[in-house]
Ligand SMILES: Nc1ncnc2c1ncn2[C@@H]1O[C@H](COP(=O)(O)OP(=O)(O)OP(=O)(O)O)[C@@H](O)[C@H]1O
């Protein structure tokens with residue numbers, strides 16, 4: 001599967017990362033799947049918070065969500081299932097969570113939700129064609145730029161290459 005980095009955006013603050021997430025979230029559609037990776041503390045959960053907001057989910061939905069949960073379910077116009085695999089130790093736990101079924105559900109007629117998998121690289125997971133791949137890189141900069149991040153967006157070839165035009169236009 002070809003996974004191109006189609007473009008990247010830089011963020012210097014927590015708010016900027018959240019806002020990029022919001023822009024992305026506004027354009028996600030039922031059945032979309034997102035594999036989210038990036039080193040510890042890079043801002044993955046911050047981005048997902050923005051995605052939830054952009055999908056029209058009430059912020060109250062995620063405020064009360066325990067940080068240690070492996071699966072967060074946020075209800076809104078579309079349900080967002082946010083898996084966080086950081087604490088997963090064995091593949092069996094992924095199966096217990098039903099993650100492969102959540103990823104596959106795109107292929108049947110149940111397309112009423114979006115799935116984001118944080119730490120998607122911790123397990124060998126099969127994302128369906130058309131999935132998004134988002135990676136956050138921490139950039140080493142000078143003086144006050146330790147907070148600088150690069151957020152890279154890509155998708156496999158099943159998605160039209162023009163999908164991200166909206167992100168670049170804004
Ligand atoms: N540009 C930035 N973008 C996102 N977060 C930033 C940025 N600069 C600083 N931060 C801070 O970095 C931390 C990121 O935390 P967050 O929980 O979103 O990361 P994470 O990648 O989900 O962490 P973990 O690997 O533990 O799951 C927050 O404290 C946030 O305020």
Ligand SMILES: [Mg+2]
Nearest residue numbers: 044045084118
């Ligand atoms: Mg996190």
